[in-house]
Amino acid sequence: MVMALPMLNAASRGFPGGLLTVVVQNATMLSLLEGNDRFVKLAMGSKEFSGVFGKLKLIKKTREQHPEVTISTVPSPKMRSGVLALLSGSGKRICSNQYGSSFCNIKIEGKPEERHYIYKNLSLLSPVKIESSSLEYGIRIPLKYNQKADEFFEGNKISQDKKTIGIHPGAGNRQKRWPAEKFTLVGKELAGKGYKVIIFGGPDEVELIEQVASGIGPEAFRFAGNNDLSATLGMINKCDAFISNDSGLAHCAAALGVATVVVFGPTDPDICAPIAPNVRIVRNNLRCAPCYRPSNKFRCNNYPPQCFDIPTELVLKEIAELVEGGGNV
Helix, strand or coil: CHHHHHHHHHHHHHCCCCCEEEEECCHHHHHHHCCCCCEEEEECCCHHHCHHHHHHHHHHHHHHCCCCEEECCCCCCHHHHHHHHHHCCCCEEEEECCCCCCCCCEEECCCCCCCCHHHHHHHCCHHHCCCCCCCCCCCCCCHHHHHHHHHHHHHCCCCCCCCEEEEECCCCCHHHCCCHHHHHHHHHHHHHCCCEEEEEECHHHHHHHHHHHHHHCCCEEEEECCCCHHHHHHHHCCCCEEEEECCHHHHHHHHCCCEEEEEECCCCHHHHCCCCCCEEEEECCCCCCCCCECCCECCCCCCCCHHHCCCHHHHHHHHHHHHCCCCCC
16 A cells, blocks of 8 residues: 555646545555545445445445546456456556456556566556656644654653664564564664664564563563554654564655665565665575565465574664664664
């Protein structure tokens, strides 16, 4: 979703008098569009769209918008996005040639040098005469969530005078995770240097959050998002830097302008790394990596994968350069 935001914002600018309908997998993704009234927002995973009758209701709501153009973003499930585009009644159904569906009637080849998903998404606007290379994410954090973040800092006596580092040791797939012990070592080193450390994660990562935070000690604070992405965004936005695996929260941090260090293993940073000025990528350049593709997932059966044999010193070095301008952390 984050990697589709620059395309959505470019489309919004390109159709100044139009209304754009965004259909996403789950309601959490719609938090990234909060406060933007240019979009009709529909989440397939919402309760009202569950079951067969729910899906028929989703199709009806989509058709009610009378879309002239539909765009299937990269990457997205070929069959599902293609069928929805067809049933929307749209005359122009645009998709990527590489990831597209037979139900789309306009397929964009894309330029060989534009491998990254963000630029592939932007190229999908070319049939409607919109050309843009602007990486405008446009994430807006409602005031109440900024206030909640302030309350968290005040309630935990986290001084604004000290630098705060956010750490997200989780990821959607465990094979995308740098070992938790490595995050603990990084956190302990940062805490020992006077940094405040907040361990982030979703409701299904509570045990992982606890493992890393307890290993770091009293200077580490726990924040489980509980499926409230806006609250998590408010917290990330108060951090001076963010350390993460290749995860959605890494993309959110970078899109918010927070200095971000991302540890990559089996996934390919050339196509899915966060793109923003203060982003650093740490990886182990093995010949077998990257081995992940949306079509065949992982070919590696090792856990942790050998590509995660990455020294903590590399991550600490990047944090030092981002936060302290090159000084030792």
